[in-house]
Amino acid sequence: MKLSQFKFELPEEQIALNPPTYRDECRLMVLHRKSQTIDMYQTDKKGKPLKGEDKQPKFLTFANVIDHFDEGDTFVFNDTKVFPARLYGTKEKTDAKIEVFLQRELNKELRLWDVIVEPARKIRIGNKLFFDNSSTMVAEVIDNTTSRGRTLRFLYDGPYEEFKRELFALGEAPLPHYIVDRRPATPDDQERFQSLFARHEGAVTAPASSLHFSRELLKRMEIKGINFAYLTVHCTLGNFRSIEVEDLSKFKMTSEQIRIEKECCELVNKSKTSGRHVCLVGTSVEKAVETATGTDKLLKEYDGWTNKFVCPPYEPGVADSMIANFYLPMSTLIIQACAFGGHELVMEAYRLAVENGYRFGCYGDAMLMLND
Numbered sequence: 001m002k003l004s005q006f007k008f009e010l011p012e013e014q015i016a017l018n019p020p021t022y023r024d025e026c027r028l029m030v031l032h033r034k035s036q037t038i039d040m041y042q043t044d045k046k047g048k049p050l051k052g053e054d055k056q057p058k059f060l061t062f063a064n065v066i067d068h069f070d071e072g073d074t075f076v077f078n079d080t081k082v083f084p085a086r087l088y089g090t091k092e093k094t095d096a097k098i099e100v101f102l103q104r105e106l107n108k109e110l111r112l113w114d115v116i117v118e119p120a121r122k123i124r125i126g127n128k129l130f131f132d133n134s135s136t137m138v139a140e141v142i143d144n145t146t147s148r149g150r151t152l153r154f155l156y157d158g159p160y161e162e163f164k165r166e167l168f169a170l171g172e173a174p175l176p177h178y179i180v181d182r183r184p185a186t187p188d189d190q191e192r193f194q195s196l197f198a199r200h201e202g203a204v205t206a207p208a209s210s211l212h213f214s215r216e217l218l219k220r221m222e223i224k225g226i227n228f229a230y231l232t233v234h235c236t237l238g239n240f241r242s243i244e245v246e247d248l249s250k251f252k253m254t255s256e257q258i259r260i261e262k263e264c265c266e267l268v269n270k271s272k273t274s275g276r277h278v279c280l281v282g283t284s285v286e287k288a289v290e291t292a293t294g295t296d297k298l299l300k301e302y303d304g305w306t307n308k309f310v311c312p313p314y315e316p317g318v319a320d321s322m323i324a325n326f327y328l329p330m331s332t333l334i335i336q337a338c339a340f341g342g343h344e345l346v347m348e349a350y351r352l353a354v355e356n357g358y359r360f361g362c363y364g365d366a367m368l369m370l371n372d
Helices: 062-068 160-170 187-192 208-212 215-224 262-273 283-292 332-341 343-355
Strands: 028-032 037-039 074-078 080-082 086-091 097-107 112-118 128-130 138-144 149-154 200-203 227-233 256-260 278-281 302-306 321-325 366-370
Touching (some): 028 062, 028 343, 037 343, 062 215, 062 366, 074 262, 074 283, 097 149, 200 227, 208 321, 215 227, 256 283, 262 278, 278 283, 283 302, 283 332, 321 332, 332 343, 332 366, 343 366
Parallel strands (some): 074 278, 080 200, 278 321
Antiparallel strands (some): 028 037, 086 097, 138 149, 227 256, 256 302, 321 366
């Protein structure tokens, strides 16, 4: 497929700069793949739209997602934990302000980190960066990895756990640039840009579809007998990387580290083989599951890296349903959503979303894609 097939006009005011007050109160659009129909409104038992006090139809909210699932169904979540990856330092001698974005730790003992720096032209091998007024957190550039990538060695005199705690205390929630270019990150983002079930530290962006699950919704799902299966995908900045080729078959996805354990496989495969629903929560889970699905259409254990780019036309292997946010035009994320829901149906949903004032991005609204 061509990149231009995923282009649409998105008014800037529909990019969600802040999360909803409650996690599960965003709008939900439901897409039915076989019937090629789309639901936006809450209905009564006769299927007629319910109306609010303003006499307008009431939109579905994310809390309505539970209405489509029952006992024995399985939701597959990404339990990666986002760390405060964006720091601001100053360059020695010039005091120039430098943004340092931590990508991943390379060596625990040597305190080496793979980072991205902005503006990169000012940062060369041998430069030192200072991150606090007391000069206790200092880093030296020891290598250039890409045009903006650098390897930093942190020169911190203290035990490792103390170093890690102090380093992360200097950081902020790594919101995407389409948010932080419009408003600064706040302490509240440390909580809201993180799922409630985040356990394994390593992500530099949140699996956005997971952000909609509130404690109340998770408890209601548990009471209903819905299974929770967890896998880990450490989401990278590659999710926001611009695609610079028109022919998507030539695009190379950034690799991400994934881990799928036996318990997750057993829950997913039991639901699959017993004819129950398996729902993937987000494009990161979609990528991991499609990487680790065998020829028998069952999920296998996996511990490693994947650069799989799930692009339409594509036939999902294990799952029959998926949750995704409304993403930005021509992003890897919208393409992966289209791979599951079908290009025409998903792009029609995007047209309706723009027309009806839905919110887009990590803090935006969501869609549920069903195979009915």
